[in-house]
Amino acid sequence: MSKSHLRAYSVLEYGLATHAPLTVVTGEVGMGKTMLIQALLSQVEDDQTIGLISNAQGDRGDLLRWVLNSLDVPLPAETDYVSLFQLFQTFVVEEYAAGRRVIIIIDEAQNLGSEMLEELRMLTNINSGKDELLQLILTGQPELRQLISRPALRQFAQRVTVSYHIDPFELKDTRAYIKHRLIHVGGTGDEITPAAISFIHSETNGIPRMINKLCDLAFVYSAASDKSNVGLAILRELQNDGVILKPSDPPYFLTNKVNTLSKAAE
Incomplete structure (x- = not known):
């Protein structure tokens, strides 16, 4: 893991250890x-x-079904929103009485949208007094952080105890x-070779998933050429053949470029 990954994991552990109502970790695709x-x-x-939810989408009320399904709570065929909420609340309270805390982890949480995030905030109202019966951990792309920062979700943002953004690898990483x-x-x-690694870093923006793919392709080309090592020439060949699909710059890269250009123009 890079230093940024270790810090992100520490944030997740901190959220669990301190019974934080809401913990948020974001990062680019493939991080x-x-x-x-x-x-x-x-x-x-x-x-x-623990309840784990991935790629949850839908309208009001659908989120509760995702949550209950993740906890293996049986759902009646026809249930209105109030009944679903009561079912969830009863489950959380019973788990607490048995000495267990309910933790919902939602991956790709940027897909929830404002209404479902607000619904999540309402779920944390189950918590009362000094004890936290329910914890929520959200991970997602940078859009999630932007979404939470909107004025309409300021109450949600206030419930977030700790958050962290995973940065792409630096060259040394x-x-x-x-x-x-x-x-x-x-x-x-x-x-x-060091030169090839520098090229790989530049082409992938330091994103691990893209690094893996480019290295795999480079070794395929290297083996086809009966070479034991991957040098810059192999990567140039990949580039010329159009095999490398370079991802577009993430928003923060574009922002940094704009700031750099602005300073240069001053």
Whole structure:
């Protein structure tokens, strides 16, 4: 993991340890958010009841069905919103009475939209007094952070105890990441030249998923050419063949470029 990933995981652990009502972690597509969730789930304790939701979408009331399904709570065929909420509240209170906290983890939470996020905030009203019966952990793309920052969701934002944004790899992180993966599969860690790694970093914007794909393609081309190492020439060949699909710059890259151009013009 990069330093940014370690910090993000620490934030998730902190949210659990402090019984934070709302914890939010964001990052670009391919930055390993789901990997962090899986690592967190591997540390589940007996006093925690976990519900995991991925790609939840829908209208008001649908969210409660997603939540109850994630907790394996049986749903009647025909149930109105009030009954669904009562069913959920009863479940949370019963789990608390049994010495367990209910934790709902929602991945790709940027897909929820304003109304469903507000509905989530209303669910945290189950918490009362000094004890937190329900915890929510949201992970998503940068759009989630932008969504929460809207004035209409200021009450939701106030409930967020801790949040963190996972930054893309810096060049040194990309070097360490590639070396680690090469050694993990039995290599020396030096099968890709420093110049090639710099190229890979530039083409992928430091996003792990894209780094993996580009390295895999480079080794395919290298093997076809009977070469044991990947150099810059192999990557240039990939580029010329149109095999590399470079992702568009994320919003923060565009912002940084605009700021740089503005300062240069002053």
